[in-house]
Amino acid sequence: MKLLHIDSSILGDHSTSRQLSRSVVQSFTARQPDTQVVYRDLANDSLSHFSGASLAALSTPAEGRSAAQQLEVATNEATLEEFLAADVVVIGAPMYNFTIPSQLKAWIDRITVAGRTFRYTEAGPVGLCTGKKVIVVSTAGGLHAGQATSAGHDDLLKVLFGFLGVTDLQFVSAHGLAYGEEPRSSALAAAQKYIDESLFV
Numbered sequence: 001m002k003l004l005h006i007d008s009s010i011l012g013d014h015s016t017s018r019q020l021s022r023s024v025v026q027s028f029t030a031r032q033p034d035t036q037v038v039y040r041d042l043a044n045d046s047l048s049h050f051s052g053a054s055l056a057a058l059s060t061p062a063e064g065r066s067a068a069q070q071l072e073v074a075t076n077e078a079t080l081e082e083f084l085a086a087d088v089v090v091i092g093a094p095m096y097n098f099t100i101p102s103q104l105k106a107w108i109d110r111i112t113v114a115g116r117t118f119r120y121t122e123a124g125p126v127g128l129c130t131g132k133k134v135i136v137v138s139t140a141g142g143l144h145a146g147q148a149t150s151a152g153h154d155d156l157l158k159v160l161f162g163f164l165g166v167t168d169l170q171f172v173s174a175h176g177l178a179y180g181e182e183p184r185s186s187a188l189a190a191a192q193k194y195i196d197e198s199l200f201v
Contacts, residue, residue, distance in 0.1 A: 001035045004086035008042040008104040017139040021092035042103035050109035079110040088133045095140035099152035127165020141178030
């Protein structure tokens, strides 16, 4: 069993999403002690944003690539292979300005690859990542579940992973974290209870 643990918060040790994503991984590995965990911190070891230079590197024959292009292609491939190899993916995804962190978007752009994680057919797109379990730790200062404000965050991730063929997608949510100490404590306690009692049942 292979687990890929992704964090994207810029807040370091002060991050709630990091705290909860770590708890998810600990809970899973306690149940599956033979799990191999790969950790990627997108804030401290960020990927460059997808650009014209990225596309140029990919379309240039290997023998004609510059050193920078070789590094770009190698980084893309390593990032994609980590995702493809994982049976379980745990993603810490805080909400920043109604959407996911730009660091997480850069990672998504590296794993959403035609012919590798999805393909187009005459009948429409087909996701190639069936069989994976993806757990998103969703944190936010406000309350967004079921609201239009979730369109660029939870809803975006649902659409994205559905497009890639992931049918086992779960969310561990702690929202309303900026509403005061009591709402924050309640949200954290509820999220931890879900991790402990329901997530892997």
